[in-house]
Amino acid sequence: MGGIISTFFSADTIRPILFYVGGQAKYIWGLKGNLDDLQTETENLIARKQDLLNKVKLAEQQLPRAQRTRLVQRWFEMVDLSVTLVENLQKEGDQQIDRLCLGGFCSTDLISSYDFGKKVENLREKVIELKKEGEAMKEVYEGLPEGAAVEKAVDRTIVGQESILDRVWRCITDQEKNEEIIGLYGMGGIGKTTLLKQVNNKFCSEEHDFDVVIWSVVSREPNLKQIQEDIGNRIGFSTDSWERKSFEERASDITNTLKHKKFVLLLDDIWDSEIDLTKLGVPLQTLDSGSRIVFTTRFEGTCGKMGAHKNRYKVFCLGDDDAWKLFEGVVGSYVLNKHPDIPELAKDVARQCHGLPLALKTVGNAMASKVYPEEWSGAIEILSASASKFEGMEKKVLSSLKFSYDSLPNDELRSCLLYCCLFPEDSEIIKTDLMKYWKSEGFLGSISGWDVLGALVRACLLEEGGDHVKMHDMIREMGLWIANEVEENFLVRAGVGLTDAPKIEEWEGVKRISLMRNKIRSLPQIPTCPRLQTLLLNRNHIAKITDSFFQSLPSLRVLNLSGNGYLTELPVGISSLVSLHHLDLSWTGISGLPMLHCGYAHRSIVEEGKVLSADAESLMKEIHCLEQLNLITLSLHGSRGVENFLKFPKLQTITQALHIEDCNSLPLNLLHLANMEHLEKLFIEESNLEDWNVDCAGEVQKMPKLHSVLIWNCSNVKDLTWLVFAPNLKCLRILDCDDMEEIISVENFEKLIEVSEMMGELNLFSGLESLSLGNASNLKAYVHRSLEH
Numbered sequence: 001m002g003g004i005i006s007t008f009f010s011a012d013t014i015r016p017i018l019f020y021v022g023g024q025a026k027y028i029w030g031l032k033g034n035l036d037d038l039q040t041e042t043e044n045l046i047a048r049k050q051d052l053l054n055k056v057k058l059a060e061q062q063l064p065r066a067q068r069t070r071l072v073q074r075w076f077e078m079v080d081l082s083v084t085l086v087e088n089l090q091k092e093g094d095q096q097i098d099r100l101c102l103g104g105f106c107s108t109d110l111i112s113s114y115d116f117g118k119k120v121e122n123l124r125e126k127v128i129e130l131k132k133e134g135e136a137m138k139e140v141y142e143g144l145p146e147g148a149a150v151e152k153a154v155d156r157t158i159v160g161q162e163s164i165l166d167r168v169w170r171c172i173t174d175q176e177k178n179e180e181i182i183g184l185y186g187m188g189g190i191g192k193t194t195l196l197k198q199v200n201n202k203f204c205s206e207e208h209d210f211d212v213v214i215w216s217v218v219s220r221e222p223n224l225k226q227i228q229e230d231i232g233n234r235i236g237f238s239t240d241s242w243e244r245k246s247f248e249e250r251a252s253d254i255t256n257t258l259k260h261k262k263f264v265l266l267l268d269d270i271w272d273s274e275i276d277l278t279k280l281g282v283p284l285q286t287l288d289s290g291s292r293i294v295f296t297t298r299f300e301g302t303c304g305k306m307g308a309h310k311n312r313y314k315v316f317c318l319g320d321d322d323a324w325k326l327f328e329g330v331v332g333s334y335v336l337n338k339h340p341d342i343p344e345l346a347k348d349v350a351r352q353c354h355g356l357p358l359a360l361k362t363v364g365n366a367m368a369s370k371v372y373p374e375e376w377s378g379a380i381e382i383l384s385a386s387a388s389k390f391e392g393m394e395k396k397v398l399s400s401l402k403f404s405y406d407s408l409p410n411d412e413l414r415s416c417l418l419y420c421c422l423f424p425e426d427s428e429i430i431k432t433d434l435m436k437y438w439k440s441e442g443f444l445g446s447i448s449g450w451d452v453l454g455a456l457v458r459a460c461l462l463e464e465g466g467d468h469v470k471m472h473d474m475i476r477e478m479g480l481w482i483a484n485e486v487e488e489n490f491l492v493r494a495g496v497g498l499t500d501a502p503k504i505e506e507w508e509g510v511k512r513i514s515l516m517r518n519k520i521r522s523l524p525q526i527p528t529c530p531r532l533q534t535l536l537l538n539r540n541h542i543a544k545i546t547d548s549f550f551q552s553l554p555s556l557r558v559l560n561l562s563g564n565g566y567l568t569e570l571p572v573g574i575s576s577l578v579s580l581h582h583l584d585l586s587w588t589g590i591s592g593l594p595m596l597h598c599g600y601a602h603r604s605i606v607e608e609g610k611v612l613s614a615d616a617e618s619l620m621k622e623i624h625c626l627e628q629l630n631l632i633t634l635s636l637h638g639s640r641g642v643e644n645f646l647k648f649p650k651l652q653t654i655t656q657a658l659h660i661e662d663c664n665s666l667p668l669n670l671l672h673l674a675n676m677e678h679l680e681k682l683f684i685e686e687s688n689l690e691d692w693n694v695d696c697a698g699e700v701q702k703m704p705k706l707h708s709v710l711i712w713n714c715s716n717v718k719d720l721t722w723l724v725f726a727p728n729l730k731c732l733r734i735l736d737c738d739d740m741e742e743i744i745s746v747e748n749f750e751k752l753i754e755v756s757e758m759m760g761e762l763n764l765f766s767g768l769e770s771l772s773l774g775n776a777s778n779l780k781a782y783v784h785r786s787l788e789h
Contacts (some may be wrong), residue, residue, distance in 0.1 A: 011057070019220050026481075030471060038089070038120055039090065039260075042086045045079060045131045049076060049134065052075075052076075053451065054138065062156070065775065068349075072141075073662050078553065089119060089120060089123060106749040134320060140652070148210050152197040154197045154201065155361075160322030160325075161191060161195050164315060168294070169179040169206075178204065179391070180287035180291070181294075181308045182592075183313070185299065185313075185315065188401045189358025190358050194357070195296070200213060204378065208596075210264050210291075212263050217230075218268065218271070219271070220407065222257055222275060225468045228281065231254055231265070236257070237254070247319060248633050253281070254281030258282065258349075262290050263292075264292045264706060265282060269297070270295065271299065272301065279332050279498065288746075295308075299407075326345060326357060327346065327364045329345060329364075330365060330368065331364045338371040339373050339675050342376055348380050352383035354474055356472070357770075359397050366379075384420065387477040388481040391440055397474065398477065405482060408456075408459065410447075411457075413456065414580070415443050417462075419438065422492055422494065422516075423471070428468040434453075434469070435449030440582035441558060460581065461475055480492060490508045491507065492514045494514045498520055504525040504527050508529065515537055518539075520541060522542060523545045525547055526546060528552040533557045533558065533579075538560040539562070540563075542555055542564040545566075549571055550573040550576050562588065564587075609768070615647075634659065636675070637661055656682075657679075658681070660684045660687060662686050663684075663688065668688055677705070679703060680708065684711050685711075686714065688714070689716055702727055705728070707726075708730065709731070709732050710728070716739055718740060719745035720743050721743075721744050724764060726767070729768055730767055740776045740778060742779070
């Protein structure tokens with residue numbers, strides 16, 4: 001019998017039969033039931049997975065630093081794999097069930113049914129085990145370890161800061177350089193906070209080796225306790241018991257923690273006061289080991305106070321292209337594409353914001369719903385006439401800028417700043433002229449004009465420009481808003497193309513008026529302005545001023561009529577200006593001045609022809625009689641004009657700038673120049689200098705204030721050795737002087753040594769900043785080598 005079985009069944013066939021007979025028959029006769037159980041257990045497993053997944057997702061949404069545990073993530077993956085295997089087996093299940101016979105106890109393909117049934121049973125057991133594991137899981141999420149930095153929300157549209165961001169980032173991360181403290185400064189609303197937030201966020205995305213990045217806002221009135229809490233919270237001191245500690249105890253805890261860490265401290269919005277970081281607990285000695293401090297401020301002076309001596313970066317306004325990108329992003333494409341005229345009008349509106357990001361965003365948000373071209377045209381008119389009247393400008397922009405104005409330490413500085421608003425937009429305001437105005441207005445008491453300029457530039461309220469300063473147009477708008485709405489009353493229509501002066505009703509109650517750089521032809525009306533202190537009418541086309549124009553201006557201190565070439569006479573009523581301190585009639589046609597008493601005058605005397613006219617000589621006498629006159633600027637024409645000038649010693653002592661032209665023989669000598677103790681500028685043009693007397697050097701003292709000299713188109717001048725008496729010379733221009741051989745002649749210099757005891761103290765051209773030479777074909781040397789120090 002055994003031989004017969006061996007003939008019909010191979011060894012491979014015997015194996016499953018024996019297993020089948022040995023109790024494994026359930027894989028075949030229980031196949032249908034096992035498939036159903038597998039499906040049920042799989043559905044239960046999927047339900048458990050969904051419960052846990054919902055729990056994890058809720059935690060990740062509500063808790064910013066929550067993440068699923070690695071164990072639960074691995075379980076999710078095993079569940080997904082098992083479900084896939086179940087789905088594949090289910091697809092094959094119907095075919096396997098069809099192979100069953102003898103009431104489900106046998107199969108037409110015994111081997112295949114056996115193997116399939118075993119897979120079903122094993123997978124069912126695995127699914128049941130996975131479900132049990134899922135039911136046993138209690139901790140499905142965990143808190144992320146604290147990163148070096150906590151990301152800050154920033155505006156959706158940021159443009160124009162890529163370059164400075166890159167420089168600051170390299171400055172922070174370059175460990176080879178000693179760049180411990182970094183200051184970012186600039187005017188209000190320019191984007192300093194946005195820049196610092198971007199610096200912070202780079203620590204969340206870029207590789208670095210810092211342990212912790214700390215953010216704190218300082219603000220105008222610094223709260224040292226809050227700054228200390230911001231630092232403590234980032235390094236693990238956030239319990240109630242720590243907050244109950246004294247300021248000194250918390251400072252000690254901060255020091256003991258930070259001295260073992262490589263940290264970056266980001267301080268936003270420091271004002272014009274020093275923050276004592278050591279008092280807060282910041283261990284500054286760790287900066288030598290690579291820690292960094294970065295701060296923002298409106299005041300360049302704060303950079304020095306905080307120790308950013310080498311690493312300070314000015315944040316500038318946006319250029320036209322970047323300003324348009326920002327504005328375009330804020331307004332949005334829907335409005336810009338609503339009408340073909342809007343894009344060009346929108347660019348004009350953006351230009352009215354003058355590159356200041358805060359203004360661009362404020363105006364952009366206001367215009368984001370304006371779909372009619374007429375609305376955009378109206379916006380341009382409002383912004384051009386008075387930006388403070390535009391929606392949101394006063395509350396969001398000008399008020400923010402006013403914080404810088406309010407922070408100035410005294411009223412003198414505030415008055416000096418507002419005075420700059422009298423000049424047209426984008427004006428290059430000459431520093432020396434501005435300081436003269438300030439002095440005449442009485443702003444400068446114990447403080448010097450240079451101190452004022454320095455303070456305003458460091459406060460980012462004026463922009464440095466060499467011999468001039470500029471005022472950003474939004475700062476100017478802020479100043480005019482303050483002057484007209486808050487403190488004083490200005491009437492400013494400078495450089496706007498007026499052909500007629502504003503109606504006299506607009507002058508009433510005004511303290512300062514600026515109508516400079518227009519095309520006004522006459523002043524026919526009579527103003528009554530008892531408060532008016534400043535009247536700037538320079539560079540117009542004024543030819544006639546009505547006789548009684550000045551009779552009701554008793555407080556007027558500054559009157560500038562310069563540059564009105566058609567103006568040939570002043571009304572007699574000018575003698576009513578009893579408070580006048582500054583009178584500028586340069587570059588006018590006036591040849592006579594009615595008698596008046598004033599403290600400061602600025603007069604240019606121009607002679608018609610080669611001989612000084614009697615009127616001009618009389619004018620000199622009138623000026624000479626003004627006992628309180630402080631400084632004067634003179635233009636002299638011809639040798640006779642110079643001779644008449646030399647008749648009046650007082651004019652020489654108060655002369656600040658002297659312009660001489662067309663002299664056949666210059667009667668001026670070095671002693672005359674040296675006696676001009678206030679002389680700052682000397683211009684000599686188209687004159688013969690052959691007989692210029694320099695032989696009186698033994699009596700000459702230094703000319704310490706002389707800083708600018710121009711010699712143009714003069715003949716018979718071989719050298720300018722007399723310049724050794726101008727130790728503070730900054731600007732020297734020699735143009736079209738073909739006879740010039742040397743600026744300093746060795747021979748003449750040696751003669752001066754013999755007669756002057758001062759030569760040993762001289763240091764030739766040590767302060768010279770600008771030297772211009774043109775068409776001096778015979779010039780051999782500036783200074784002979786033997787005279788060089």
